[in-house]
Amino acid sequence: ETGVTQTPRHLVMGMTNKKSLKCEQHLGHNAMYWYKQSAKKPLELMFVYNFKEQTENNSVPSRFSPECPNSSHLFLHLHTLQPEDSALYLCASSQVNQNTEAFFGQGTRLTVV
């Protein structure tokens, strides 16, 4: 247990559905991240929030919409996804300080049908 909890662990959704992924951290961190992990590819950084403010949007399609209501919670809202969006979505948190490690949740395995 790393202190970062993601729900749900597994999600199957149709291309016309709307769903949300949730991430919660109890580590007192002030930065939160969404990563996408696909087979045979590097982890792709999607979004970065520092002190609840979005500081990075790594050219992510608008069908992915992040929300960070406070420094402990991070959401990823999904709508009209494509099958190629199927992947493991990982949430992480850290202190904003550059020399600190990030702690990851166990991920949400998303399948788009």
Added chain:
Amino acid sequence: AQSVAQPEDQVNVAEGNPLTVKCTYSVSGNPYLFWYVQYPNRGLQFLLKYITGDNLVKGSYGFEAEFNKSQTSFHLKKPSALVSDSALYFCAVRDGGLTGGGNKLTFGTGTQLKVEL
């Protein structure tokens, strides 16, 4: 731009033998380097990091890594491998020369370590 290369998709080693998982990096400023491990259907777990100081860094589960500035490398090592070390290993880098929200962590493609009896 910062980047990480892990040249081996898979490393096979016999239990009890030493292991090395290779990583090279590219940053414009000072590198902050990290190793993570991922077991099946799990998130990434932090193993160790290099920020400054001694080039040999010791981490969890008997792993260590050596920072080599001239070769821009940060190879992960363990003197004696265990079957339970079999997992996916990721190297990552942050550019310490960035300012203003430069906490972006860039990962390599990962190396699958297989330790056999």
